[in-house]
Amino acid sequence: MINKTDEKKIEKLGAFEISEKMVELAKENTKGNPYLNAGRGNPNWINKKARLAFSRLLEFGIEESERTISDGDLVGYTELDGISNRFISFLDPNNNETDDFLMTCLDYLKNDLSLNLDEVVKEFVDGVLGNLYPSPNRVLNNTEVILNHYLQSVLYNGVDLANDTTLFPTEGGSAAIVYTFQSLRENKLIRPGDKIAINTPIFTPYLQIPVLNDYELVEVDLSSKEENNWEIDADTIQKLNDPELKAFFLVNPSNPGSKALNDTSLAEIKKAVENNPDLMIITDDVYGTFVEDFQTVYSVCPFNTLLVYSYSKLFGATGWRLGVIALNKENVFDKLIANLSDEEHEELNKRYNLVVMDTQEMSFINRMVADSRSIGLYHIAGLSTPSQIMEALFSLTHLVVKNEEDSYIEASKKLVNERYENLHAALNYQKDESEKNAKYYSMINIYHLAEERYGIDFKNYLMEHYEQIDFLVNLAQKNGIVLMDGVGFGANPGDLRVSEANLPTKDYQQIGLQMLELLNDYYQTFKKNQ
Known part of the structure; x- marks a missing residue:
């Protein structure tokens, strides 16, 4: 005992x-x-539709590979030309519910997202086969479009940001958190002794990582109280007006409070950013889909906010490790890097010029990709392609519903x-x-x-x-x-x-x-x- x-x-x-x-x-x-x-x-449910679709894509991918080389268990590669028509011929939507879903996906991808079906099917098939390195290494081209529309649909509450957002799929939300802290430090955006605000209670790594010797940050508590049903009040949010605050970390809806920011809180955060325009906001919105008409801070303050999302909770996919970082194409992180001193730029040039010719043109999100593989392995960075396609399929289960209830x-x-x-x-x-x-x-x-x-x-x-x-x-x-x-x-x-x-x-x-x-x-x- x-x-x-x-x-x-x-x-x-x-x-x-x-x-x-x-x-x-x-x-x-x-x-x-x-x-x-x-x-x-960890949820005790799973989404079956996306997983069955993944299985059908894998089955088709093997058939496609057998077209080029077939020697026992050794089969070949897939070919782009006509692959979508062959995939449509492979499917049996009248007798197979999963095939019907995949046909609906193809219709959506072609007519709603205006994507080239041969290119999409090739990306999906090679992705599930896992036969190629991720390319581009930050995110697969068509997958980025799909994920962007999903995030906009479930998190932005009507704000149109899909075409203005760059994505970096990661090994779950946990990797996204680690990569974010690491690149903030490497690019001089947070330094030992800097003050950061944290909306508590919060997922424990957001409390533990900043005080490690690697970071030595000073935490400012923006607490939500039980007597206020875990909502953060306006007076507390006003602490963000302090220009000495470098960053604001929150989980929305909160963990463990399970409470999403209301309209008043979002408006107060927007005001604080107007007063403190260089504030960096990192929001983790993994539970957003469990709240009706949820709205992320990213859709209110897109220039200042880095969004972390994970597919793990809604889709029962904690073992898959499926996360994504979203960042606006115009953002405060790139602005702050551009404003660093010449000496600091020279130091960063030495870090990143191994992988790019013009370091100062390298965006913060691409620096995160490079940092995630210690620079030297930048050429083979990126979330595994099967994982990226699973994120796309999970996203499509929602997107094809369109304006109907999911x-x-x-x-x-x-x-x-x-x-x-x-x-x-x-x-x-x-x-x-x-x-x-x-x-x-x-x-x-x-x-x-x-x-x-x-x-x-x-x-x-x-x-x-x-x-x-x-x-x-x-x-x-x-x-x-x-x-x-x-x-x-x-x-x-x-x-x-x-x-x-x-x-x-x-x-x-x-x-x-x-x-x-x-x-x-x-x-x-x-x-x-x-």
Whole structure:
């Protein structure tokens, strides 16, 4: 059993490292309960349509390769001329639902995006086969067009930026975060001692990376409060007016608060950028599709904002590692690089002139691509081509719906909402029914719950007599339930994050009941000590 000394050591770990320790305890819980892990945000659903389409493209790609060389398992290469007609002949849309989807995609790509079908099919087929290096190395040509229209459809809320945005697909959102920090540092856009603003609570790497010796940044907390349903208020946003602030990092909708910025907050951020025009904004919008009429900061402040998106949550693709960085063709990052001193430009020239002839013409997003492969491997940089095509196929499942309701997105929102309702009903805990609540996560404060059920004296007893992580530990080692410690996200002691993504719906009532059962155990101890 974990004792108080152990708990103090555990509290020094990161939130995800604590969660791994809780998993070990929960699997061997003393009550012999079923092990339930609602800590991680890995969804327990997948999108089948895109995956089946990927499989059909792969099957066609093998047939195409056999046309040029066929010697047992050794087959050849694909040919551009007429490949789309051969693909159409291969498909059987009248008898195969996946083939019908692919035909719909071809129609959309030709008539709505005005793409050359031979070039698209060749890119898709070579992409799924993975027989060539990514070329261009930043992003495949037609894939960039598709991804741009998808991002515009699901994140920009009517703002037209698809043709003004450059993309860099990455190995998930995590790689996007790492590449962003790395290139900001390498290009003198952030330096040790610089002040950056972070909207907390937030995904833990945004708190952990800046303070590492590699960066040594000074964090300014722009916190969202539970009493405000995790919305960031206007007064807090005004901190962005400070010209000493170099960058602003946020997750929108937030993690773990699960709350999207409202119109007032977006307007305040726009005002702050007008007052602080060199502010760099990095927004991570992976949960945006779970909010009705979501709007990203990028669509409000496109010149100042770098957008990170991941396909992992909506499409159940965490194992694929599918992310993308989006940056406007005209942006503050390029402006700030252009304004560096001659000495700094000379230093950067030495870094990048191995891969380009005119370093000063190299955009920040292309520098990110080069930095992602330590410059020397720039010629073979880029996300794997099968991964890029999977991003395109996921995007197309939404795009071909056009102006109709996307039943897949609606089903995903309905699923997390039902789990949210079950958890909160079991706990009798206050719900946030606002349209800006993604409901992908719930934040349950155990001290608030204690006060609501047993009074303020019991709440104070818990806070004074136990480590803040004690309830989390006992929930795992006694009851077999794994949640995540909110403190690691920059939340308050007692805040626990519950993921509504990764367990069967029926389990969320059980989680709530187990939390109440454990809380009652604490209360009985409290009564004995009175």
